[in-house]
Amino acid sequence: MNQEVASDQDVIDRNDNSYDRMPYESFPYKQSSMEHLATMGQLFGMNPPALDTARVLELGSAEGGNIIPFAEQYPKAKFVGVDLSEIQIASGKKHIENLKLDNIELHHMSITDIDKEFGEFDYIICHGVLSWVPDFVADKILEVCNENLSENGIAYISYNTLPGWNMIRTIRDMMLYHVKNIKTPEDKLVQARAMINFVKDSLKDSNTPHSVVLAQEADLLARHSDHYLVHEHLEDNNKQYYFNEFMEIASNNKLQYLADSSLSTMYVGNMSEAVAQKLDGVNDLVRSEQYMDFINNRRFRSSLLCHSSVQLSRHLTNDLIKKFAMTFNLVPEKPISEINIESDGVLKFFIGSDDQERFVETSSPEFKAILYVFYDNVGFPQSFDSIVKKANEIFKDDRKEKIESDLVENGINLAVKGLMNISLVERNRRKDIDKPKLSKLARYQAKDTESLWATNLNHEAIAIEVFEKYCMGYMDGENTKEQIVENLVERAINKELHFSKADVALEKEEEICIEVTRQLDLFIEKLDKNVLLV
Ligand SMILES: C[S@@+](CC[C@H](N)C(=O)[O-])C[C@H]1O[C@@H](n2cnc3c(N)ncnc32)[C@H](O)[C@@H]1O
Numbered sequence: 001m002n003q004e005v006a007s008d009q010d011v012i013d014r015n016d017n018s019y020d021r022m023p024y025e026s027f028p029y030k031q032s033s034m035e036h037l038a039t040m041g042q043l044f045g046m047n048p049p050a051l052d053t054a055r056v057l058e059l060g061s062a063e064g065g066n067i068i069p070f071a072e073q074y075p076k077a078k079f080v081g082v083d084l085s086e087i088q089i090a091s092g093k094k095h096i097e098n099l100k101l102d103n104i105e106l107h108h109m110s111i112t113d114i115d116k117e118f119g120e121f122d123y124i125i126c127h128g129v130l131s132w133v134p135d136f137v138a139d140k141i142l143e144v145c146n147e148n149l150s151e152n153g154i155a156y157i158s159y160n161t162l163p164g165w166n167m168i169r170t171i172r173d174m175m176l177y178h179v180k181n182i183k184t185p186e187d188k189l190v191q192a193r194a195m196i197n198f199v200k201d202s203l204k205d206s207n208t209p210h211s212v213v214l215a216q217e218a219d220l221l222a223r224h225s226d227h228y229l230v231h232e233h234l235e236d237n238n239k240q241y242y243f244n245e246f247m248e249i250a251s252n253n254k255l256q257y258l259a260d261s262s263l264s265t266m267y268v269g270n271m272s273e274a275v276a277q278k279l280d281g282v283n284d285l286v287r288s289e290q291y292m293d294f295i296n297n298r299r300f301r302s303s304l305l306c307h308s309s310v311q312l313s314r315h316l317t318n319d320l321i322k323k324f325a326m327t328f329n330l331v332p333e334k335p336i337s338e339i340n341i342e343s344d345g346v347l348k349f350f351i352g353s354d355d356q357e358r359f360v361e362t363s364s365p366e367f368k369a370i371l372y373v374f375y376d377n378v379g380f381p382q383s384f385d386s387i388v389k390k391a392n393e394i395f396k397d398d399r400k401e402k403i404e405s406d407l408v409e410n411g412i413n414l415a416v417k418g419l420m421n422i423s424l425v426e427r428n429r430r431k432d433i434d435k436p437k438l439s440k441l442a443r444y445q446a447k448d449t450e451s452l453w454a455t456n457l458n459h460e461a462i463a464i465e466v467f468e469k470y471c472m473g474y475m476d477g478e479n480t481k482e483q484i485v486e487n488l489v490e491r492a493i494n495k496e497l498h499f500s501k502a503d504v505a506l507e508k509e510e511e512i513c514i515e516v517t518r519q520l521d522l523f524i525e526k527l528d529k530n531v532l533l534v
Pocket residue numbers: 012015016019024025026027059060061062082083084085088109110111112126127128129132133137231
């Protein structure tokens with residue numbers, strides 16, 4: 001039998017090609033941001049490296065969508081991205097050049113070629129890579145996270161987990177079997193989708209537990225984008241880890257568990273009462289999270305690691321909340337103008353935009369005031385002092401002390417429950433939006449790329465429409481709203497843009513002007529709400 005054994009380089013090249021043929025859309029991932037890593041480090045007793053001057057390395061950075069935004073926001077920090085795909089790196093370099101950023105480099109190279117000389121980094125990010133590379137690359141990722149991480153540095157690694165992946169693996173196996181002899185990713189994709197449809201159609205009239213779950217998974221997969229389906233499911237490599245296995249590899253590399261990127265998933269108190277009672281006595285964090293994964297059937301994790309030598313503190317005292325800025329996405333049952341904050345009794349605040357099922361309620365006037373401050377600042381993390389000050393302004397007399405104690409009493413608990421977000425970075429809403437201004441990156445994404453999304457200051461991708469892309473090009477802080485309207489109307493008259501009302505195309509300049517003004521006002525509201533204005 002003449003079976004050739006693939007060399008490490010062959011394996012690397014195969015992976016390289018697939019991302020060159022079908023590049024991966026490169027998004028910002030808030031949970032992997034250095035701001036979030038530093039926040040988690042601070043929470044658990046670390047002294048995380050300063051963000052302003054941080055050195056950040058991303059392994060498998062694709063075209064840099066996850067680090068370019070921070071390179072713009074933190075001009076004194078330094079960013080390095082490494083990826084095997086030549087095309088993705090070339091396209092990232094073009095963006096960097098166009099944005100004139102001089103604190104970020106992207107390298108077309110393999111993670112396996114990184115050595116100690118490559119440098120030391122305060123934050124090392126590796127999102128969506130570990131599960132999709134061969135073992136020797138995966139081993140190297142953990143090695144780099146140890147050898148190239150500064151003393152108080154934090155590494156982020158995400159990966160597919162068991163037991164949650166068991167069911168998806170069944171469908172992946174079916175697709176792989178079906179596309180086995182097909183060569184190109186494009187053709188594989190067509191046949192993989194055919195296989196998914198076959199599963200869905202074959203099971204639609206069956207109600208056995210197995211078929212219901214399988215059909216649900218197939219349905220979910222069918223809705224994924226092409227690049228996701230190819231790279232997540234059809235690559236040669238897709239390895240899933242039990243959390244404890246992952247942590248064993250990490251600890252062999254002298255790394256310890258700092259936190260999950262999603263704080264609330266670490267706490268047994270967030271499980272059902274029966275589970276919480278049983279797991280309460282497990283005083284090893286990795287074990288207790290492993291048991292929770294079994295029960296929750298978890299399929300993906302993003303773990304934060306630091307050097308084993310770092311002294312962590314797991315005891316979260318209420319006072320800790322004073323160190324953080326906070327955001328809480330909630331909506332009061334009544335606007336503040338319609339209530340008497342002192343005498344109206346219990347008031348509900350719904351969590352999220354219109355979910356009436358989940359809410360917090362309080363009769364404390366001071367805590368109500370705190371929650372109204374959160375509501376006024378959804379998306380804009382407010383420091384402890386700023387919340388206290390703003391809540392105090394709601395009253396005629398001085399309630400500072402009671403407001404502080406209400407916030408201290410509830411803050412950490414709300415964060416641990418996953419209701420409130422904490423951050424080391426405070427942000428304030430732009431007050432004057434007569435001359436709307438976006439980051440250079442958001443303007444560039446709108447004007448010079450095909451993306452139908454833009455990165456906001458919170459490191460999130462915000463969906464944008466075609467008309468909005470046109471508007472964004474003018475939002476450099478120099479143009480007034482009226483000037484933006486004038487420009488857009490001119491483009492409509494030149495037939496570059498089209499406006500209609502009740503399905504009837506608008507032709508008259510005056511009508512177009514009214515419609516453009518209306519749409520622009522709505523869009524500026526959206527930009528403000530989505531933390532895109534700088
Ligand atoms: C699923 S994509 C994730 C990209 C990006 N981190 C994200 O989440 O958007 C995996 C990336 O890892 C890169 N990659 C795979 N093997 C690599 C290696 N040995 N060295 C460097 N990059 C590698 C691929 O080229 C691809 O861009």
